[in-house]
Amino acid sequence: xxxKFPERVGEVSGPRRAVPRRLEYRSNGDPYRDxxxxxxxxxIVAPPGYNRSRVPLAxxxxxxxxxxxxxxxxxxxxxxxxIGISQSGPGDWSLSEVGWIFSIAIVLLGLSAAVFGRxxxxxxxRKAMFAAALCFGGGFLVSxxxxxxxxxxxxxxxxxxxxxxxxxxxxxxxVSTLIKWFPDxxxxxxxxxxxxxxxxxxxxxxxxxxxxxxxxxxxxxGVLKTFVTMGVLYFALMMIGxxxxxxxxxxxxxxxxxxxxxxxxxxTSANVLVNIAWRTPQFWLLWxxxxxxxxxxxxxxxxxxxxxxxxxxxxVSPAGAAGFVGLLSLFNMGGRxxxxxxxxxxxxxxxxxxxxxxGIALYSLVPMAGKLGSITLFIGAFAIIISLYGGGFSTIPxxxxxxxxxxxxxxxxxxxxxxxxxxxxxxPVLVNYIRQHQIDSGVAPAQAYSTTMYIMCGLLVxxxxxxxxxxxxxxxYHYREPAAGQQATTQGSxxxxxx
Numbered sequence: 001x002x003x004k005f006p007e008r009v010g011e012v013s014g015p016r017r018a019v020p021r022r023l024e025y026r027s028n029g030d031p032y033r034d035x036x037x038x039x040x041x042x043x044i045v046a047p048p049g050y051n052r053s054r055v056p057l058a059x060x061x062x063x064x065x066x067x068x069x070x071x072x073x074x075x076x077x078x079x080x081x082x083i084g085i086s087q088s089g090p091g092d093w094s095l096s097e098v099g100w101i102f103s104i105a106i107v108l109l110g111l112s113a114a115v116f117g118r119x120x121x122x123x124x125x126r127k128a129m130f131a132a133a134l135c136f137g138g139g140f141l142v143s144x145x146x147x148x149x150x151x152x153x154x155x156x157x158x159x160x161x162x163x164x165x166x167x168x169x170x171x172x173x174x175v176s177t178l179i180k181w182f183p184d185x186x187x188x189x190x191x192x193x194x195x196x197x198x199x200x201x202x203x204x205x206x207x208x209x210x211x212x213x214x215x216x217x218x219x220x221x222g223v224l225k226t227f228v229t230m231g232v233l234y235f236a237l238m239m240i241g242x243x244x245x246x247x248x249x250x251x252x253x254x255x256x257x258x259x260x261x262x263x264x265x266x267x268t269s270a271n272v273l274v275n276i277a278w279r280t281p282q283f284w285l286l287w288x289x290x291x292x293x294x295x296x297x298x299x300x301x302x303x304x305x306x307x308x309x310x311x312x313x314x315x316v317s318p319a320g321a322a323g324f325v326g327l328l329s330l331f332n333m334g335g336r337x338x339x340x341x342x343x344x345x346x347x348x349x350x351x352x353x354x355x356x357x358x359g360i361a362l363y364s365l366v367p368m369a370g371k372l373g374s375i376t377l378f379i380g381a382f383a384i385i386i387s388l389y390g391g392g393f394s395t396i397p398x399x400x401x402x403x404x405x406x407x408x409x410x411x412x413x414x415x416x417x418x419x420x421x422x423x424x425x426x427x428p429v430l431v432n433y434i435r436q437h438q439i440d441s442g443v444a445p446a447q448a449y450s451t452t453m454y455i456m457c458g459l460l461v462x463x464x465x466x467x468x469x470x471x472x473x474x475x476x477y478h479y480r481e482p483a484a485g486q487q488a489t490t491q492g493s494x495x496x497x498x499x
Contacts, residue, residue: 002246061241074208105163110420115166221382293356396413
């Protein structure tokens, strides 16, 4: 067989099986080396002495970018005025049409995290962050084309589908890496990164308003150019995070850290593969824990501004309501770090028990605050409630690590996030429809949320019961290291780790 260069056939062992590969040699006889590319997992293995504190910062760059999704409502009214500019004109999109953009993005967040979870584990965080940057930044650019052509389906496709995939892949991409870097403090590490998702809106909301004002003209309200600018900015920031991220060497462990000889009953030293984990009762109990906590929190968060104005309209202006929403964002961000960090000391089940008990008590106080006319009690209760909501997000990855080990924790986390997709629809629907039913029944708007608050208490009771039912995963689900020449087995069937 002739060729320009001399050839030899070698065997390159992949993670699954030996694959025949043709190796080419240079004209001087030296082989071309199989050097890993920039995105290859092998190129980001940290050298000895690497400072692991850099990894949360890389994750934070990604989460701050995708966390801007919480500020998407700043575009809602401007998107309904693309033709009328200062107000909606004939042919403009309605607010209900625009509202579907965010809903689609949140649904795709959960679905893409579940579908691509195993791929993220296999290719490593840098390639996953790169894919997330392409999807999220590209989603803004496709949406900008939709604005230019005035085609709403392009916004559904761009920010909704493409951007939603970027949200899901970007959200889970650093999780398993952080847990491997911080086996001594997994809650703190994941809390620090996921804190960025909660705080992204604090930067994105004023940035969006500033850019729209700068790009406003007599014939355009600035949304199109703002989308283009933000798409480029977020892609650049996410690529900084992707460039900085590293994974630990397989035998690495923190200096002077020794795994406890007798770990907590609910902290396993074994591993469960992702395709096995979802068959366990523990997976669905944790799915219920996350779904109930998020449903209660996101329902209130989506209606925070109108709720405080309707309950305290005589003392709260629209500007004051906007300040209240900003305060909730701060507590959402702070709670993500505080509760996850606390869980390293209290344990995950105890932390969630405290989250649910506090939530039940505080939701019960809200109707009383309305009857007493105490805005201080109302704001204080909801500030803590939203911190519990954020804490539920940031503590769940460490809880999954405790129950299922570290091998596939990122992929398992992706599948559990489908609870977020369900809650993203269920929460706002419950709050909006129950409120409207109360008002249609003759209840004053100021009292229309009382029934909703008690329903939220009921949801949190369900979540509390799921949490209290948590036990160790049965040993039959554990992954067993294969002997030489054999495949690994789990529950009597063959299983394979995503490399």
